[in-house]
Amino acid sequence: MKVTTQRLSQHVHTVDGRTDGEPVLFVHGNVSSGAFWRDSMAALPEGYRPLAVDLRGFGETDPAPVDATRGLRDYSDDVLELVDALGLDGVHLVGWSMGGGVVLQALRDRPAVVRSVTLVNPISPYGFGGTEGPDGRLTHPDGTGAGAGAANPDFVTRLQAGDLSEESPTSPRNVLRSSYVKDPARLTDEDFYVRSMLTTRVGEAHYPGDAATSGAWPGVAPGKTGVLNAIAPTHFRLDHLHEIHPRPPILWIRGADDLIVSDTSLFDLAHLGALGVVPGSPGTPAQPMVTQTRTVLERYGHYREVVLDDCGHSPHLEHPAEFQRLLADHVKDA
Template identity: 65%
Template sequence: MTTSTNVIRTRRVPTGRLTVQLAEVRDEGGLLPDRYRPVAPDLRGFGGTDPLPIDATRGLRDHVDDLAALLGALGIDRAHLVGWSMGGGVGLQYLCDHPAAVRSLTLVNPVSPYGFGGTHGVDGALNSPDGAGSGGGTANPELVARLATGDRGEGSPLSPRAVLANYYLKPPWRSGHEDAYVEAMLTTRTGDDHYPGDSVASPVWPGVAPGTRGVLNCVSPLHFRLDGLHLVDPKPPILWIRGEDDVIISDTPLFDLAHLGAIGAVPGWGGTPAQPMVAQTRHVLNRYAAGGGTVREVVVSDAGHAVHLERPEEFGAALLEVLSA
């Protein structure tokens, strides 16, 4: 029987764009072959990375350029990328911009290639030309306030701890490292330049459209969409692994105002369809495969948005397979 001991070291690395905080993992239990060097950077505005403002009009390219600068500073010319949630979108955009620098891409419950909110259909058609229903104005203000004040309790269903337990994870599963995860959530920089970002009024339900700054605007379909993923060359292999019971990235996503309107949680809904996030991702990846790429979808039952935390054995086995291909 092999016993695994992971030693995590955190450090800050200066680049030509900003200073990035990253965690490096030394795996002493033999879970990864010796030739792999796990590196987990914080995105700007999260963790210990410099909280530079996010220009959302570039979609996720501020994050992509930060990652390229970091890999350059580390002397890494080609990497296996693993991206969770919005990080999956960063990985997809990185693949579009730097395909020769990607050995493989693993998507873990990723944001749709057509952003978050404000679209319908598998091809990500906008619900409104102004992107209504997406962007900074769609965040719950109580959650934002509790992040900003450092709420570590569970007295509200919108406290960071409750959101982690009830939405990121599939109840009733709770992590033994929950306190550490909550502390990490509380490093989120809030405001118009960070989370959730700014917004503008819209004449179209639900009355808000994306602004030009911050986290939720950089994943608005007005600024982020990957219609041309199937055209990249070369095409490294893509692993798409997701929890079957994810309620955040779903075809009926609980953080999408259109779905919330459909179930009566947001007033004034007039039939705007929910964003089919999983179907959109499958559509884009099917086009990638039809264009000559290799795609593998792994669906893990009885797991939610944080499948890598809830079901690490299944996640690790799938990841090792793509790393060894």
């Protein structure tokens, strides 16, 4: 269904016949859409109303530009306006990858409307790239190492071209197989998910955003528009999550073998420099993404961490039965 607010028109995935019950709102990650939640939505127990939004610039939602200087607030404000428009009372928020950052920002800004939060392999509360240490301190003041300049240009080109092939390691299909999941054999409908990835709007206002340069290694810094700049640590930081009231319970589910969000992420230029993949590294340490999340949640206090073995970046796709059980128990306890 389409929900039009003052901000934009948002596409929301629903399940036929499920119009009542406690609302559970699923928020997808980068280069995907709400379609990635299809099976998780259908598996919710009776008594819950499953909803999955396409964020701006993804799926069938309006391709409104992303002001990266607001961090993830363009997305989280859209989500909160959707909550208001639908009259959702005490919503359970579920966020995967970048969507985890979106729901945490929504929680930070309006905790009273949230009944529970489930984080699925979320980005660090200190963004993606350009930081070090558990406290998320900037490696350089300008956020060097983060932003749109860190995107693989061939992947961007293939995404924009709607590439459905498997001819290159950087095709969306092969990125899904190699990075979104640990074992692609577990994907029950690969074409469905690839087509969802290809709904991503490409450009300076969307993915990956406008590129900026830096005089420090590796030569890229966050710009001011688009997706990857919105998750740069100069724009997105959640230092004070523990100060909100009320503090609804948080369930943090993550795959033990995640290559994207990790203390040694293969998408972090600093870690790639340490491996020698990106030459010239001065020894910049990898961003400890998982450690940073744990540090923030330990201050928050009201959370539980569950690690799924033999699982990559997408527990809801790789171990659906276990994920669905954990989510159902969490929303019920909340």
